[in-house]
Amino acid sequence: MEDAYDSAIILSNEKETSSEKNFVNHAEIAWQEMRKNWVGDPSKRTSELPMEPVISFNATYEEMLLNNHTPFHKPIPLAEMVDFLVDYWHGDCLFD
DSSP states (O other), rough: HHHHHHHHHHHHHHHHHHHHHOOHHHHHHHHHHHHHHOOOOGGGGGOOOOOOOOOTTTHHHHIIISSSSSSOOOOOOOOHHHHHHHHHHHHHTTOO
């Protein structure tokens, strides 16, 4: 009787092990596909030369945002604007 019980436990453990090996995370696969659609395929990216900055190195916060009611002459990349604002905030001790 004990042998049959041990055999059942071994079979049960083998089934658990085989089902663990066959687990497929469908949510992760879907997420990876959506991410690839959003960011694009890195192998198809061209190596672009860095753009000349849109914001002048001596631009002030007031010139950029407070006194200017006209649109910028060309779009400012997000990374460049973030760098500008962080530098400004550091200078005024507004950002640690």
